[in-house]
Amino acid sequence: MRDRLGVALPIIQAPMAGVQGSALAIAVCEAGGLGSLPMAMLSPDAMRAEIAAVRAATSRPFNLNFFCHAEPVADAAREATWRETLAPYYRELGLDLGAAPAAPLRKPFDAAAADVVRELAPPVVSFHFGLPSASLLDVVRRTGATILSSATTVDEARWLEERGVHAIIAQGLEAGGHRGHFLADDLTLQCGTLALVPQIARAVRVPVIAAGGIADAPGVAAALDLGASAVQVGTSYLCCDEATTSAIHRAALLSDAAHHTALTNLFSGGPARGIVNRIMRELGPMSPAAPAFPFASAAIAPLRAAAERAGRGDFSPLWSGQNATGCRASPAAEITRALASAL
């Protein structure tokens, strides 16, 4: 796996849209891990700029991460229900609901993104929520990139292997951020890392990358024991110097609040794990009122911005896995070396 990825350490920094850019990826690459650039919220030009920044700073391999969800049709009735649900908060914060944006913040991998990949030939490309269409995937494959995608069940792992991914990220239920499931929406199918990794490793021939709940060197050792060839770690990097995580989010990660995370669909419409905050408590973390992914984010964004200006994370997605004990206000290189210290 390390040979295939071209890295010294079997440690992948999880791509985390909204809380990091090229600075974190560069630091992890230079420390011997695989740094990742989240592309899901960037325009093609912004993608090019981020890739250029990485290439200017390091000659090591890096990973571009794309979402590849099926873009749902906007549902006016559901959107209206959602805005009605949020209306009391808009009133409380003195905001104009009519001025809330309608456009979702996350885009799936499309022809324009494929053009970026074809043009810039990144060493590694990872996908979340399955894979893009066969023709778009072929564009990526022809660049020679190593292709990764996340599986949350044995069925998804087999599906990905059949479509030629080079390695599978086994995303356990402990993981922070968006669940990557794509074959079924039933969350009871989601499985803890310790149970998932060996079952996927047994079901497929390609290497398996363990993700979810891994925060330190013993966690890395455990993942390798379970049959993983590498690990993907996100939460532990959220408080490091190079992340762009907000002060509010950092404070939550370093507090006892991080002991209580939940899967929530309030911030995007898709289930994602974050630290329980006011809106999750008041609406319930999984609300039928939230529009389908990625539409829920638009109407939440103004609330989030206003509360954050007042120093509160009441409406912010405080993404975190179930083990935030690896969070440190230190350089990403130190976190990478600590993860690798028992290898």
Place this chain on the structure above:
Amino acid sequence: MRDRLGVALPIIQAPMAGVQGSALAIAVCEAGGLGSLPMAMLSPDAMRAEIAAVRAATSRPFNLNFFCHAEPVADAAREATWRETLAPYYRELGLDLGAAPAAPLRKPFDAAAADVVRELAPPVVSFHFGLPSASLLDVVRRTGATILSSATTVDEARWLEERGVHAIIAQGLEAGGHRGHFLADDLTLQCGTLALVPQIARAVRVPVIAAGGIADAPGVAAALDLGASAVQVGTSYLCCDEATTSAIHRAALLSDAAHHTALTNLFSGGPARGIVNRIMRELGPMSPAAPAFPFASAAIAPLRAAAERAGRGDFSPLWSGQNATGCRASPAAEITRALASAL
């Protein structure tokens, strides 16, 4: 931990009421692990008989497991709702709902059970759902028994340590059967084994026993890497020769059905992990109609019995963790040795 438990192997066979008795405990003890006797569904006389059977067959230490839930007051309105919910199934199977029993099947640790412990002084006593009252716990402590209890959060682990348990079973969300949480009912607090074990190990000074999703020697190695001193394994023993698991339950465990488990309150009122079957699909695995633990079991029991007579597990609790790959139709000693093979 092995010294404290008096065993050669750091492997505890999880107590599993309804699917095992002394035969399984004896086999595991003789193989070098710690066999467990589930007491929650037995009368004091039946407890004595089971303990006598173990002592007649092995001189090795063994574990008595008790539930210690607060016994709720029966709620007539909720019971009526539950029976109404189940009425269509009673009609389908030609059963008389009026004849369904009302008594719950599980009893908490009480004075009569404490008398059994005082009288027979088992080497190890484990509790599920917290601890009994201080006075009942003192009875156990004065026998010199090693006392264990399950924690599903860091808070619960600290609570147990403060009350003097000798070791804490960290029950990850992957585990089969009843969740052991007792400080809070919010299931979003429940955490995967890989994330839970290191956080509990860091929070307490007593040894930690990892439970949930451990099915083979690599799983045992991973748990020890994470800071556990021993493991507790249940699901992998369910199909062994000495278990009393039904043929229907065994077949489910050895089939692809075992890939989909869920937490369900339909069979007892308390959330417990089992393989998804007809009633879980049709009512949803967690139903607000189910009475509080342990009252839901009474009205389900006749349905279960009738369906099982017809060869179907439609209404049976098919308890299983999220990793059933360790299930084998073989002697429990072989399963114990396989779990220990990398130590």
